[in-house]
Amino acid sequence: xxxxxxxxxxxxxxxxxxxxxxxxxxxxxxxxxxxxxxxxxxxxxxxxxxxxxxxxxxxxxxxxxxxxxxxxxxxxxxxxxxxxxxxxxxxxxxxxxxxxxxxxxxxxxxxxxxxxxxxxxxxxxxxxxxxxxxxxxxxxxxxxxxxxxxxxxxxxxxxxxxxxxxxxxxxxxxxxxxxxxxxxxxxxxxxxxxxxxxxxxxxxxxxxxxxxxxxxxxxxxxxxxxxxxxxxxxx
Amino acid sequence: xxxxxxxxxxxxxxxxxxxxxxxxxxxxxxxxxxxxxxxxxxxxxxxxxxxxxxxxxxxxxxxxxxxxxxxxxxxxxxxxxxxxxxxxxxxxxxxxxxxxxxxxxxxxxxxxxxxxxxxxxxxxxxxxxxxxxxxxxxxxxxxxxxxxxxxxxxxxxxxxxxxxxxxxxxxxxxxxxxxxxxxxxxxxxxxxxxxxxxxxxxxxxxxxxxxxxxxxxxxxxxxxxxxxxxxxxxxxxxxxxxxxxxxxxxxxxxxxxxxxxxxxxxxxxxxxxxxxxxxxxxxxxxxxxxxxxxxxxxxxxxxxxxxxxxxxxxxxxxxxxxxxxxxxxxxxxxxxxxxxxxxxxxxxxxxxxxxxxxxxxxxxxxxxxxxxxxxxxxxxxxxxxxxxxxxxxxxxxxxxxxxxxxxxxxxxxxxxxxxxxxxxxxxxxxxxxxxxxxxxxxxxxxxxxxxxxxxxxxxxxxxxxxxxxxxxxxxxxxxxxxxxxxxxxxxxxxxxxx
Amino acid sequence: xxxxxxxxxxxxxxxxxxxxxxxxxxxxxxxxxxxxxxxxxxxxxxxxxxxxxxxxxxxxxxxxxxxxxxxxxxxxxxxxxxxxxxxxxxxxxxxxxxxxxxxxxxxxxxxxxxxxxxxxxxxxxxxxxxxxxxxxxxxxxxxxxxxxxxxxxxxxxxxxxxxxxxxxxxxxxxxxxxxx
Numbered sequence: 001x002x003x004x005x006x007x008x009x010x011x012x013x014x015x016x017x018x019x020x021x022x023x024x025x026x027x028x029x030x031x032x033x034x035x036x037x038x039x040x041x042x043x044x045x046x047x048x049x050x051x052x053x054x055x056x057x058x059x060x061x062x063x064x065x066x067x068x069x070x071x072x073x074x075x076x077x078x079x080x081x082x083x084x085x086x087x088x089x090x091x092x093x094x095x096x097x098x099x100x101x102x103x104x105x106x107x108x109x110x111x112x113x114x115x116x117x118x119x120x121x122x123x124x125x126x127x128x129x130x131x132x133x134x135x136x137x138x139x140x141x142x143x144x145x146x147x148x149x150x151x152x153x154x155x156x157x158x159x160x161x162x163x164x165x166x167x168x169x170x171x172x173x174x175x176x177x178x179x180x181x182x183x184x185x186x187x188x189x190x191x192x193x194x195x196x197x198x199x200x201x202x203x204x205x206x207x208x209x210x211x212x213x214x215x216x217x218x219x220x221x222x223x224x225x226x227x228x229x230x231x232x233x234x235x
Numbered sequence: 236x237x238x239x240x241x242x243x244x245x246x247x248x249x250x251x252x253x254x255x256x257x258x259x260x261x262x263x264x265x266x267x268x269x270x271x272x273x274x275x276x277x278x279x280x281x282x283x284x285x286x287x288x289x290x291x292x293x294x295x296x297x298x299x300x301x302x303x304x305x306x307x308x309x310x311x312x313x314x315x316x317x318x319x320x321x322x323x324x325x326x327x328x329x330x331x332x333x334x335x336x337x338x339x340x341x342x343x344x345x346x347x348x349x350x351x352x353x354x355x356x357x358x359x360x361x362x363x364x365x366x367x368x369x370x371x372x373x374x375x376x377x378x379x380x381x382x383x384x385x386x387x388x389x390x391x392x393x394x395x396x397x398x399x400x401x402x403x404x405x406x407x408x409x410x411x412x413x414x415x416x417x418x419x420x421x422x423x424x425x426x427x428x429x430x431x432x433x434x435x436x437x438x439x440x441x442x443x444x445x446x447x448x449x450x451x452x453x454x455x456x457x458x459x460x461x462x463x464x465x466x467x468x469x470x471x472x473x474x475x476x477x478x479x480x481x482x483x484x485x486x487x488x489x490x491x492x493x494x495x496x497x498x499x500x501x502x503x504x505x506x507x508x509x510x511x512x513x514x515x516x517x518x519x520x521x522x523x524x525x526x527x528x529x530x531x532x533x534x535x536x537x538x539x540x541x542x543x544x545x546x547x548x549x550x551x552x553x554x555x556x557x558x559x560x561x562x563x564x565x566x567x568x569x570x571x572x573x574x575x576x577x578x579x580x581x582x583x584x585x586x587x588x589x590x591x592x593x594x595x596x597x598x599x600x601x602x603x604x605x606x607x608x609x610x611x612x613x614x615x616x617x618x619x620x621x622x623x624x625x626x627x628x629x630x631x632x633x634x635x636x637x638x639x640x641x642x643x644x645x646x647x648x649x650x651x652x653x654x655x656x657x658x659x660x661x662x663x664x665x666x667x668x669x670x671x672x673x674x675x676x677x678x679x680x681x682x683x684x685x686x687x688x689x690x691x692x693x694x695x696x697x698x699x700x701x702x703x704x705x706x707x708x709x710x711x712x713x714x715x716x717x718x719x720x721x722x723x724x725x726x727x728x729x730x731x732x733x
Numbered sequence: 734x735x736x737x738x739x740x741x742x743x744x745x746x747x748x749x750x751x752x753x754x755x756x757x758x759x760x761x762x763x764x765x766x767x768x769x770x771x772x773x774x775x776x777x778x779x780x781x782x783x784x785x786x787x788x789x790x791x792x793x794x795x796x797x798x799x800x801x802x803x804x805x806x807x808x809x810x811x812x813x814x815x816x817x818x819x820x821x822x823x824x825x826x827x828x829x830x831x832x833x834x835x836x837x838x839x840x841x842x843x844x845x846x847x848x849x850x851x852x853x854x855x856x857x858x859x860x861x862x863x864x865x866x867x868x869x870x871x872x873x874x875x876x877x878x879x880x881x882x883x884x885x886x887x888x889x890x891x892x893x894x895x896x897x898x899x900x901x902x903x904x905x906x907x908x909x910x911x912x913x
Contacts, residue, residue, distance in 0.1 A: 047490035067490040089681045093650035102913025103884035121907030123880035127654040131833035176653045178643030
């Protein structure tokens with residue numbers, strides 16, 4: 001079955017892509033970067049962080065670019081005052097939610113949340129910060145999870161499930177109490193399914209999962225999922 | 236003198252304030268607040284002698300006069316545990332009519348003509364949804380009936396399932412016939428044990444009579460029905476969260492598209508419909524879509540069930556035609572605020588509905604009018620609030636509910652609502668600043684616009700509407716540290732005592 | 734303020750490491766230009782004890798961690814036209830706020846500092862200002878007009894903000910500021 005190639009406009013630029021491509025991807029292919037924290041190429045779209053919301057002409061609704069497919073003759077706006085305000089709001093809510101202290105974080109300078117805050121000009125957080133008190137789990141030989149820094153993007157969960165094929169990681173509880181867990185809420189060192197593949201640490205946008213003693217710039221390899229998927233497809 | 240009289244257990248008739256109720260037929264004599272002694276009297280005078288016991292009869296005639304009971308046609312009138320009762324009340328004849336005389340397209344045509352819109356809250360045109368699923372060539376197709384009524388103070392779907400389970404099953408059968416589905420699920424919350432039991436019994440009886448399973452009514456039509464239990468999450472009433480839960484996964488919504496009509500359960504076309512919507516279907520098939528469209532307003536046909544609670548004289552489950560005004564519901568049917576207290580606000584649409592002041596009581600109840608003033612149809616919860624309640628505290632309470640019920644997937648709902656609640660705590664503990672009002676407003680609108688699913692999109696409604704209609708109370712809390720209702724500014728110790 | 738009068742600038746050091754002040758000094762030769770336009774009326778690096786009245790711009794480093802600082806901040810706010818949070822401690826709480834993750838962190842931190850490591854005569858001092866339960870960023874307490882995040886903020890950024898303000902423009906932080 002051949003795929004329809006359709007025309008649409010993103011920020012006034014005419015773009016030609018196969019029908020069904022996600023807006024985020026279509027924009028990226030034509031050089032327009034839409035901010036996101038949960039989306040990662042190679043993994044399924046999640047639609048959780050809400051940073052990639054875009055406007056589509058003809059409707060007041062906002063659409064997550066990561067999971068909304070393009071349609072013919074769509075006119076998409078990825079930058080507007082409202083969107084910028086909303087993106088700043090999302091980043092502020094994430095910063096206030098748990099304990100994010102860049103200066104003492106292992107991922108300082110290699111953190112997507114920090115970069116996003118800087119890029120959007122979030123120079124302060126309007127909410128009172130909520131200082132979380134979660135224990136750090138360093139029972140694994142070298143993988144460490146500090147849930148105080150977690151933004152619940154679930155990239156680790158998805159990479160573990162979809163790329164490594166193990167599904168060691170998942171979520172427990174709900175709402176603000178949600179936490180990433182190993183197996184049935186085991187300490188990481190006791191997990192019998194974890195293959196220690198490190199992909200979770202590689203794709204984590206922040207410093208929540210890291211490798212003890214390894215420089216963060218060696219660990220982070222956020223295109224790992226895309227790379228593996230591409231190789232698999234080639235095979 | 237000997238008389239034969241049948242005593243049957245029925246579902247609820249909806250008059251919560253005067254239970255237990257006994258209905259004596261013929262004549263629709265409704266006795267209220269019945270006790271064993273009173274039963275003796277009723278049997279002696281009414282049944283044996285034929286003289287209704289006037290002073291024990293339900294007196295509030297307005298309560299039923301302004302109602303229009305379509306969905307609840309059998310509630311309180313038939314024995315839900317006997318399929319024969321449902322059949323003798325005309326049940327399953329709509330299904331028979333479909334199978335014998337109508338094509339699937341014909342059924343959909345009637346539903347489209349009826350103008351019926353989804354009663355789960357969003358109000359999507361039912362006929363349109365059916366045609367979308369019917370059009371898909373992907374098979375198998377599924378039907379899911381949504382009976383995950385997670386709102387506090389809302390009990391319409393529950394009452395329906397407990398009082399007239401076969402209406403739901405028949406609605407599902409007709410829908411299945413129309414869209415070409417062979418498998419259906421009723422997604423019901425585990426907290427409704429009687430509804431579960433009633434439905435299980437109903438399904439077993441329907442199977443035994445060849446109304447479910449293979450060769451239904453001796454035609455080639457087959458449909459199998461199963462119950463699926465939710466485990467007490469408000470968000471599990473969201474349609475994509477239901478799909479995840481039915482599949483056995485965590486009840487978390489996902490972005491749409493793809494819409495369930497194209498890719499639902501196990502990536503197959505799936506029709507998800509609230510049970511109240513489904514219970515309308517047999518009537519539409521039986522009497523025609525045109526007949527149905529005459530009830531309600533042109534844009535919003537039919538009726539809607541509301542759970543009327545709070546500070547109101549006649550709480551209960553009511554069913555009213557669309558377009559009725561809020562005033563009629565609150566004051567005529569509900570009898571207004573008891574104990575001579577003053578009416579303050581009415582929360583329409585459950586915990587994520589809008590708090591409307593007295594000046595808006597004249598608006599008609601339909602999807603669009605409610606949305607315009609910041610409320611929603613939602614699950615049909617109407618909570619009346621009197622002068623004893625503080626609107627800031629009310630908004631805080633419902634925000635807290637949504638904080639607890641957020642699934643945690645998207646930032647605005649998970650992280651945002653929790654921040655809102657903190658701001659409320661500040662204000663109700665006397666530490667509020669005027670800038671907090673702007674923070675509430677700004678973040679409320681953001682959460683509404685940016686959240687992934689209906690829970691987050693509607694969760695700030697109580698905040699936004701109380702800020703719109705009762706801003707003076709916020710200002711009073713912040714500037715004068717005063718709560719008109721005396722609810723706020725308690726020390727932590729006092730709160731713990733309560 | 735006449736056209737010729739210099740802009741009255743102050744800097745304040747609350748609970749921080751003084752790194753932000755170091756960064757301020759790292760403006761190096763640009764300080765010479767700055768000195769032509771401003772007069773430093775109060776700062777840890779000038780010998781003025783009481784915070785003066787009628788200050789045009791005050792840069793505050795550090796979070797608010799004790800009652801003395803709380804009072805100071807309120808006084809500064811009352812006497813300043815434009816208040817700037819300088820550095821992550823002032824903007825977010827940062828390292829100073831690391832203790833906030835403990836319930837009643839004021840007690841926890843005092844015990845950790847004065848009791849746990851003591852070999853003898855372990856006691857929490859009483860002659861020092863009382864700690865607040867949580868260390869807090871400035872804007873949670875008073876209105877802050879501008880924020881310069883960073884640990885420490887880069888000298889260029891400090892210079893940019895001051896230059897813009899002196900020129901009567903609003904500094905744009907988008908893409909310029911950097912946490913951590």
